[in-house]
Each structure stands twice: as structure tokens, then as C-alpha cells.
Amino acid sequence: MRRQKTDVIQVPRDNIVVEGYGLGTLKVLKRKRIVDKQFVNLEDIKLTAKTLSSELGKIVSDPSLPREVREISQVHQLLLEDPFLWKKLEDASVDGKIKIEDYERIRDEIISLLLSTGNPLIQQRVDDIKDLFRNLLLGSSERLDNLRGSVVYSEEFLPSDVMKLSILGVKALLSTQGSHTTHAAILARAFEIPYIIRLPNLSEYEEKRVFVDAVEGKIIINPNETNIHEYERIIEKYTKEKEEIEKYGELKFDDIKIMANISVPQEIEVAKKKGADGIGLFRTEFLFVGRDNPPSEEEQYLVYKKALETFYPEEVVIRLLDIGGDKKIEYLAVDNEENPFLGLRGIRLLLKHKEILKTQLRALLRASAHGNLSVLVPMVTLPEDIEKLLEIIQETKEELLAEGKEIGSFKLGIMVEVPSVIWLIEKIAPYIDFVSIGTNDLTQYIFAADRNNPSVAKYYQDEHEVIFEIIATIAEKAKKFNLPVGVCGELAGKLGATEKLSQLGVTKLSVSPFKVPFIKRKIYEIQTGQERTYKG
Secondary structure, eight states: OOOOOOEEEEOOGGGEEEOOEEEEEEEEOOBOOOBOSSEEEHHHHHHHHHHHHHHHHHHHTOTTSOHHHHHHHHHHHHHHTOHHHHHHHHHHOBTTEEEHHHHHHHHHHHHHHHHHTOOHHHHTTHHHHHHHHHHHHHOOBOOOGGGTTSEEEESSOOHHHHHHHHHTTOSEEEESSOOTTSHHHHHHHHHTOOEEOSOOOOGGGTTSEEEEETTTTEEEESOOHHHHHHHHHHHHHHHHHHHHHGGGGGOOOSSOEEEEEESSTHHHHHHHHTTOSSEEEEOOGGGTSSSSSOOOHHHHHHHHHHHHHHHTTSEEEEEOOOOBTTBOOTTSOOOOOSSGGGSSOTHHHHHHSHHHHHHHHHHHHHHGGGSEEEEEETTOOSHHHHHHHHHHHHHHHHHHHHTTOOOOOOEEEEEEOSTHHHHHHHHHGGGOSEEEEOHHHHHHHHTTOOTTOGGGGGGOOTTSHHHHHHHHHHHHHHHTTTOOEEEOSGGGGOGGGHHHHHHTTOOEEEEOGGGHHHHHHHHHHHHHTOOOOOOO
């Protein structure tokens, strides 16, 4: 019998919600959809709501689950049982059907009502409302028993799906829709189920053998027997190491800190649990995307304050909004650019939209009174970028003090990702307190190779000697000004690069929370002479 062709799907790092490996038969989670293109059936969504509420109740009452998971589940359960919501839906129904535009209007009205309260705690429920309305439309899933021990693909997962699938021991979750902040993502993170989002429709591969690599970022379909044995070995080793490695998270080193990169607040506790020596990169884009208006100062302040308080006295490095290139938001008017990666992004965009920048700076200055804050500036190209930013920071400080607001102070650092900074670092150094090398974009710009384009993948080499030479140059120049140097790109999480980076004068490595204990063990082995050979 002729062997079927092996397919490989490359996955951008941003699409990985939970790291790990999974090997199994691909199964498709099918749904009884309750909406056509024009109408929603009221009785169907009532039935779905009843089922969801019951399942959420089980999550709420399970003390073995993380507190945050139970709290979010309780909010969703209360929303599902809110009489105000159901009165609105019933009033909009005609003969038991609701026009889809009316359904969306009711959702938007409730969101507007929350936003109008001015209470940031209530405003934070906006994402829960969006999640709830989307979940009701998805409908209930069919029986899940046949998914036991498989790799599961669905257009989108409900929180209740993840809960049930975790019990069935599924190996990985794959979806077309979804984000890092949905309730389903939070649960997958809590159960440590490898999870990748924003994938093409994988239904054509149903019943095929699949290996999910949610560490490096690829999905192998129809691997041959030799490779299957290799993947089984990788999974066995990874699982064993995960069980043994947690103790290394407790280690502290005098000459280097192993910190965590996080993209959503839910990862703060994960980073703490894994032993991170602080947050080396807190991406703030999640606050700004998927909404019609920018987040308020108060909303941002509460998020930053929580991170600082959780890790105090350790450092928390929060990056200013890094939008542009492949990341855009609706309410920021940006012209269509022929080459957006070389266009208006990072600090360039923020300096043009001063109102967005000042609101974020106000929130950061207020939050800095509650911990050890450092602020990271993306896409710095020239000294003038920092000079202008410092003027705006001073202006913002004076405004807050005039209003009688309590503020602290923060250290200011730059991302080294634009090649010009390699030669301009000595001119920028007097204005800053630290340097963080973003090897992902730096590699992309040095080799003129889009890291998400498989056609030029061979040119994107973040472990090339050129990259290490650049890091050495930056570290040497920064040392003259007593500036600490960190690395926060994917290179920082590669065990094969750890020793070389530490030898080059890098004093901070910032990696995925799940990699923190692995990197700490590697440092321990290097320093105690117990080093082993690693791949990747």
C-alpha cells in the first residue's frame, strides 16, 4: 500500500497559546450549530445556556482548579442567568427567532452599558460578554467520548469543551478561531494542554496521525513510523523533564536572571509558579486589540498594578504598545503601507498618536508606585525617538502631580531590533537604563527574511554567528555605560544558546513561563559542571 504524503504546517509563535507536544489521531469536534446566516433560534440558545451554566457550575465548585479559572467561570455563569439579558433577547424575538443583527445589537448595548459606568472593574467584563455571546452561538458539541486520547481540532473551543477534553486526556487542541485571552485559553493553560490557534481548517486531515509541536511551532501530518518513534521519545523526555524540573524554578543566580515573557494577565501567575525572576517582557497589545476604543487609563493601571504587586520586589518590564507591521487595531488610523514592517510601528506609531501614548504612560507612572517597574520602548531607530519620548514622559509626570495623583518612577529601556541601533547605542545610552535585544525582529531585519514566510525560512537564522556577534557588540558597548543587557526573543529560550549568551555578557534572559525552569536547570548545569547536550 502506498504511504500517504507527510504534510508540515509551520506555526508562528504568536499562535501558540500553551506550549507542549502532542501525538495522536486528529479528530474534529463537531457542533450542532444553532444559527444560520440570518436568525438565531431563541429556544436553542436557552438550551445551550442551561447546559453551559451547569458545566460552569461544576468548574466553580472544583477546589482543585486555579482560583482565577473558578472566578471567571462564576462571572460567565452569572451572566448566563441574568434576567436582563434574557428579557432583551425575548423582546427581540419574533416567532421564537432573533435576527442576527438584533442579537449583535443587544450584545453591543450591554457592552456600551458596561463601558458607560466608568468603573474599571465592571469594564473588564466586556471580554466576558463577547465570549458569552459567541459561545451561545456555537451551540453544544456532540458526544466527546470518541475524542479520548486524540488531537482535537475545532473551529473554536468553548470553556466546557476544554474542561471535558482535559478529563478525556486529549493530547493537543487546534483551532481556527480563538485568542490568548478567551476563557477556553485560560482553561487550556490551567490544564497545560498544548493549544495552537489561528490555523487553517484541518477537517481534511480527520483520522490522520498528527504530531503537534507547540514548542518550536509546527504540525506534522502523516509522519512516518521512524519519525513517530522519535516524536514519542521527545514527548516521553519532555513529560519526564516537566515532572522533575519544577524544583529548578526555585534557583537564583548572582550573575543572570531568568525572567518570563507574558502576553496576557493570566500568565502572571503561571510565570510566578514556574519560578521566573520577574517579568522580562510584558506585551500590552492584548489591552488594545479586539475592541472599538482604546483601553482607559484606569483599566490599564489595574492590570499593570497587579503584575507589579505579584512580583514585587522583582522587576517587571512592561513594553509600550507595539502595534504595526502584522499587528493592527481598528481605531488607530494607519494608512495602508506597501511594507508595514518597515513603516509606522512601535514608538514611531505612538509618537504620532500621542493621546494613546500619554494614556499608557499615565497608567504606568501611577502603577510604578506599587512595584519595581521598567518600561521598554519598541522599534527604536534613532536617538531622537527617545529624546521625544522623554519630553512626553516629563510632561505626563507634571500633569499627574498637578492632579494630586500618586506616582512612582520607572527605569527606561529600549528594544534592540532595528539594526541602526547597533551603531547608535552609545548615543542612545545616556538616555536609558537598560537594553533588551529582541532577536526575532533583529534577525528578520538583519537577514531580510520574514520569519513567518516559509519560502525564505532558510535565511531566518537566529543562531547564526552574525547574531551572536551583534549581541556581543551591544553588550560590550552597553557595559561602558553600566547598562544591563537582556535577550527577550526566541533565542533566549533555546537551550543550545544559553551558555553562549551568558558568556557574551547578557544578564537577563526572558523566555516563555514554561521554559523558565528548563533554562534555570541549564544555567545550573553550566555553573556546576554537570552540563548535558541539548537539542534546540
